[in-house]
Amino acid sequence: MSKKKTLHVPDAPFRPGDKPNFKDLNLPKAGEAEKPDISVDPSEIRDLAFSLVRVLDDKHKAVGPWNPKLKPSVLKEGLRHMTLLRIFDDRMLTMQRQGKLSFYMKSLGEEAVAIAQGMALRPDDILFPSYRQPGLQFVRGRDLVDMICHCITNSKDNVKGRQMPVHYSWKEGNLVSISSPVGTQFPQAVGCAMASAYKGEDNVTISWLGDGTAAEGDFHYAVNFASVYKAPVILNVVNNQWAISTHKNFSSGDATFASRGIAYDLPSIRVDGNDFLALYSVTSWAAERARKGEGATFIEVFTYRAEAHSTSDDPTRYRPKDEWKSWPLGDPLERLKNHLIDLGEWSKTEQKKLEKELDDLVIKSYKEAEKHGTLNDGPWASEETLFEDVYKKPPRHLRKQRQELGI
Amino acid sequence: MSKKKTLHVPDAPFRPGDKPNFKDLNLPKAGEAEKPDISVDPSEIRDLAFSLVRVLDDKHKAVGPWNPKLKPSVLKEGLRHMTLLRIFDDRMLTMQRQGKLSFYMKSLGEEAVAIAQGMALRPDDILFPSYRQPGLQFVRGRDLVDMICHCITNSKDNVKGRQMPVHYSWKEGNLVSISSPVGTQFPQAVGCAMASAYKGEDNVTISWLGDGTAAEGDFHYAVNFASVYKAPVILNVVNNQWAISTHKNFSSGDATFASRGIAYDLPSIRVDGNDFLALYSVTSWAAERARKGEGATFIEVFTYRAEAHSTSDDPTRYRPKDEWKSWPLGDPLERLKNHLIDLGEWSKTEQKKLEKELDDLVIKSYKEAEKHGTLNDGPWASEETLFEDVYKKPPRHLRKQRQELGI
């Protein structure tokens, strides 16, 4: 085929059969990025949008100005949550394969995102996650049984079986109902933050969306409104390099996602998403800014989607196998664990023990959850719930339809 | 009222009664901005997004690397179009006040935008303007009578009386139908450019939208798709500082609009929109890039809306009177005229003569147009046209509805 001049269409950097190669990522070293004052003029730190905040270096040491200097107990807590999330994900996936869940989505390789960022916040800070941050619930101590009841869509599912699994809602934990249409939560989070400011409250709102989703209009609304009203919000693009089969080359030119905040005069930071300490630190910084009335911060969380997009997906059709193993920024859980071991605060044996403990917990919780029903045999949310919550009170036409259904 | 901490809402810099003050614009001098090669890596010229390309200096000289060195005949042509546009606008406004047009929108103070940019393009380049670039039609030689027939919505209105005035469409001139919903043309232009590339053609597509409109999702789609597919398109944000009563402080933080292109790895240039030469030059540069396959260019055209938003608007309610007179970048028409005078190529007398000639032309054209009907007394597009062009051929239900109407 002669190469006629025609429309340019980007390529993914590698496809099945190719050897994954991450050389041109040009990663800065850990500790290199500067840490500005929270009242910095955003125009002075544009470089941070093209750099990468890293704290944990290759030797598992915490280095540089962004080192949050966390107590070992906090690090251990983080490790525990991340370990739990990984085990939980694995179990749920297994159960999905057995037909006990209609659907599932894992966070493998991205566990640090929700957990480090969640831990850097106050419990009254409000969360608008995408489906890829279930870990927030562990941080805030949600009952595993409740989470599983939602995932297996039984009678105790607090969203009454109306959404697919992993579309959590948890009012008590200030986690706002997750929606399937991607990105819609981003500008809602900004509105929520505007309301906190309106009321003179100092809690912060935080939201996440993916690299692919950053192409939606909602992304633009969010960043723009956040800037105009100096909303106390933290806006995160979780760049895990893929949107289902579509590589991030289709959602940004060669620029970084972080650089999108520059155009709205927001402090814009790119952070290693597999580095618990860097994430914690950047998020604390952003939260402090927001709380002090300095407005919004825009963060690109740089990470890698290690597994399939969801249980409906088969990534071997569009990318090399085990590609994640070559990701130069490693495994967030391993890195935190090794850091703790390096500090003399943890050991492989302790980790094994922890894993066993948490696996037992998940299994126990799963069994407990099944007491409230299963996806296939019920009991599910009762039939009357079909017509509830459409409005606060069912209007006449819904009451009539309910009767038609004979309930 | 005690100042309770609450939501931050920006202010316009001045309101009725205030003295307009443009000091903090921090304008760079004419000739200062560098002119890069068309194949420049966008990341090397980020500064241009925060600078301002100016060619005409305060003494009416053309200076610096962006000087397009146009022949006097070209300059005179530009001046003629700008003068015509100003006169045309004035006449139409008068006629609107007399009830002969249902609505009108002027380009006062922004005449250079469409005219310089239009002149820098080839006739086969495709135009997706907003309502504020009617001047493009003068550049491409559209019959004034046809334009007026549209504006007075008579039987010869080529859009068959379906849209309000100034919503031109002109297939022959490659000017795509103007829409009222602001911004929709921007990503359409990108698609159009993608099609040119697809077909291996070297024509360019260009589009414009306003500072206010840059807050719409369509803005984001356009810039993103343009970047991803390296579309041969020129995307202009005409920042005339106001969106009806809303100051541009509500559509950007303190960053420039031009800086929004940086995030998509596009060459992003801020240009004095009241400087015919600078506009011409930047547009030629962008068009050459596009034609050579280098992809899209993003331009902020920095100007001022001198008059009311439209005939439905009363700006004295929200901004000082005669504020435009203080705009430090002056009047685009005066500046080009003075440049020509300075070159010894033009005189005030010649300008007066030209104005007279063009005014006569507009009046003559107006009279000619009225022969085809008037807004109030018709004839208008015939009644059958009501049901045409909804589809290529009216389906049964429209033929039936037509019968119902008795036509």
Next chain:
Amino acid sequence: MPQMNIIQSVNSALDIILEKDSKVCIFGEDVGYFGGVFRCTDGLQAKYGKHRVFDSPLSEGGIVSTAIGMGINGLRPVAEIQFSDYIFPAFDQLTNELAKLRYRSGGEYWAPVTVRTPCGGGIRGGHYHSQSPEAYFTHTPGLKVVMPSNPYDTKGLLISAIEDDDPVIFFEPKRLYNGPFDGDHKKAALKWDTHPKGEVPEDYYSIPLGEAAIERAGSQVTVLTYGTMVHVAREAADSSGIDAEVIDLRSLVPLDMDTIEASVQKTGRCVIVHEAPKTSGFGGELSAQVQESCFYHLEAPIVRVTGWDTPFPHSLEWHYFPSQERVIEAMKKVVED
């Protein structure tokens, strides 16, 4: 009692509710300093402060989505969409988010957002300043949809809408802002000055959502309509001598089927009138429901008088806008059939 036009009655409702509930805030394009392109929010920013009544970026999607977030966090936002023709960039946030939030979260979250937006034709607005998109929203479970036809109802319904914990799309027929309009554009413009429904109490009052009003009692035929067409239909009845019962629906969702059924069962005949295009317009739904519940009372086919299935034209506006003549013709047909 003061006479108000609809602009003033909207303003009065907003004024009262801003005063009454500090959680109410109002925002949208040009609504702040300027007071709105139709001046519905005139003076409110000066009175209540910049954070209570403010301008937004030109972004309908941004307006609705941030309003949802505010609603989630305890405010009661009233968002203006400058023309209902421009509500579509917010369509996803309205239909997939605002409408479904309470349901999908099992009742944990909701957002009591009111979206005010001027709709309808008759102002020479052409293609993009004349649309009546109410049917789209009536097809979206979770939203309430209201369209008043006079100043008195506007104020009472708007207050109810804002106080309602469910989201409400509140359509304001812009042709009625300054005066009633019976469809005859050649007549001098009327004012609300002397109209009984132009009498609007200064104080707080509310009209429940979901109750239709009988605009004109009659026995021969029931005319179901709302918004501007209420006036066209009433005048059509008055001038034609057909004793029509004109029902002003006021609220499309929830719909007052009791009033509708009672009327059609009495008259045995029904005409439905709206400005929006016919196919899948709300008139289709009304017709379906009426025949479902009144089939054995109907003595003639229900007839719809609507905008044509075309976009809204500019110069031929009056060929598009359902005229008194078309309404009369329909009533005659139905009565004589």
Next chain:
Amino acid sequence: MPQMNIIQSVNSALDIILEKDSKVCIFGEDVGYFGGVFRCTDGLQAKYGKHRVFDSPLSEGGIVSTAIGMGINGLRPVAEIQFSDYIFPAFDQLTNELAKLRYRSGGEYWAPVTVRTPCGGGIRGGHYHSQSPEAYFTHTPGLKVVMPSNPYDTKGLLISAIEDDDPVIFFEPKRLYNGPFDGDHKKAALKWDTHPKGEVPEDYYSIPLGEAAIERAGSQVTVLTYGTMVHVAREAADSSGIDAEVIDLRSLVPLDMDTIEASVQKTGRCVIVHEAPKTSGFGGELSAQVQESCFYHLEAPIVRVTGWDTPFPHSLEWHYFPSQERVIEAMKKVVED
């Protein structure tokens, strides 16, 4: 003749049209290298090249708007929206732009865009992977709206849609992709293997838009339906012993009223079935039109069997999805009334 499922018949239509017309290009989320999340474009990029079949950013508004621009500039784009639940971010470009371009430009410009999108429930997709938003588009003059119910029609209608110079929203009932579905989710999944409409010619053919098909001839009652519900309705007729005439509308706009009228005038009774919520669903329009044109033939009220006026649930999916039982009940009611 080869047997195809709907995925294969979509693929075959696209393959043929890509071969035939170099101005056709196909794009959308994950449709390029991967071949689409439902695999409808599998193999096409490899066969025709990256510029003919390509991935897009995750942006429905961007997909539709750039498709319009391509259409204006001489291409014939086929855009995929991954799920019709996600079509709403493109709603403004679809209704205000794509639908109105030809009209507002006096016929100077148009864009022959086809938007393919999987719709409907029955796959445990819950809230946001089950919607049937066709009614919104039928209320938008300028758009054509198509929904096939089997592989043979899918291919023929899709080819017509792409070749049509008007924009077409082409809904693909995803529950039918792999096999017919009669509403009984407890039965083993069927395949198109042995279904007569699973026989799909390899070559080019087209089926005109605007012609309904009689899925099952009958005399007692006319059932108007489309998409997945065609199979539910047919099976309901077969199993209940009611001799229903089941009409598969196939194209909602334009609508084949000739076929509908002939049938209802014959049977005197009518049931309408669709998945979408009832209020202002396309069933309302159908009901209105049927009673307008067949009033004097109707012997019982027209009954609609539809999704409830709620969002689409997940665990109670089968309480929402119109069941055979509900269709049978409606047919009985109408026949006995």
